[in-house]
Amino acid sequence: MDRSWSEMNREMQTLLAKQATFAAGIEKLLALRESLMEQITQIVQNFPEEAFAQMPFAGAEGYHSKTLAYSIWHIFRIEDIVAHEMIAEDRQVLFAQGFQGAVGAPLITTGNELSGEAIAAFSRQLNIPALYRYAQAVKESTDQMLRQLSPADLKRRFDGGMADKLRRTGCVSEAESAAWLIGYWCGKDVLGLIRMPFSRHWIMHVEAMQRIKNRLCKLARKGVNPVAYCGLSCNHCFLGAWCGSCRTVYNTCSFATVSPDGQCPNAACCQAKGIDGCWGCDRLESCEKGFYTPSNDGAAAARAQALYIRAHGEKAFLQLQSRLHAKYDFEKVQEILGQDWREALRRLEES
DSSP, rough: OHHHHHHHHHHHHHHHHHGGGHHHHHHHHHHHHHHHHHHHHHHHHHHHHHHHHOOOTTTTTGGGGGGGGHHHHHHHHHHHHIIIIIOOOOOOOOHHHHHHHHHTTSOOOOOOOOOEEEEEEEHHHHHHHHHHHHHHHHHHHHHHHHHTTGGGGOOOOOOOHHHHHHHHHTTTTSSSSHHHHHHHHHTOHHHHHHHHTTTTHHHHHHHHHHHHHHHHHHHHTTTTSSSSSOOOBBTTTTTTTTTOOTSTTTOOHHHHTTSSSSOHHHHHHHHHHSSSGGGGOTTTGGSSGGGGGGOTTTTHHHHHHHHHHHHHHEEEEEEEEHHHTTTTHHHHHHHOSOOOOHHHHHHHHOO
């Protein structure tokens, strides 16, 4: 489990256990959920639609054997059902806000009954932007409910009538792989449901989503030129596990993520000019696009690296990067190169 999320989860549970720190526990829980939602948001906003039905770990044991789309659906269907049918006892967001048709889901269950190719097929049917909006709506409604809880509410339990109600909704499949959920939920009090599914369940599936997207990025970069258009080395970049490189549709480098069209200005410019990288442009020394924006702390390093490629070629550049990163991490290399591209180029030449 991610160390920061694990620590927040532990602190939240400790705080909720005492009436005097209950409010602080709720705030810690909300902060944990917000942090986890940020990860989901980054994936939805920066990864291509094709990524959400891919199963790079198909057949493996664990949550990472699913798809990104399934993971989002599963997290928020369970939360929607538990928060509204059990705790609030009102209408689920899926129905109250008309998301079923918008998402395009052929079922209303948690998806526990699906496996293998059925998960991939299900994922391909989902409208990802609508699915994300559904996830946001569920989170917001649950957060609001959590803020309204009192310490006494945490001890509330559920009788057999609740189990019967859940079965009648049809939101949990009768298949053996899913039906157990009803007994599991009804065997907990509200505090137990906060622990699972409102917090720990999120952590496990978001971590699985991270594994999936990291693998997809690695596969996308296979056989692709590891030198980015701007002159950085994807093989040595601190975003290596997250980004599939600006030469693929899995481009989530820093300037791509902040650009309106999701494309780095350096990549767009090179593609428009038909050149393989900024080192092939006669305006490199004075360029202020993307990574060369004067306000960017890494502008000098990026420009110097592109100039080094112009002088010595990509192969020599990658060999140089390997030597540097054998001694220093990415941030240290950028620090060594400094804020003056001429001095940075000199230091690269000396290395």
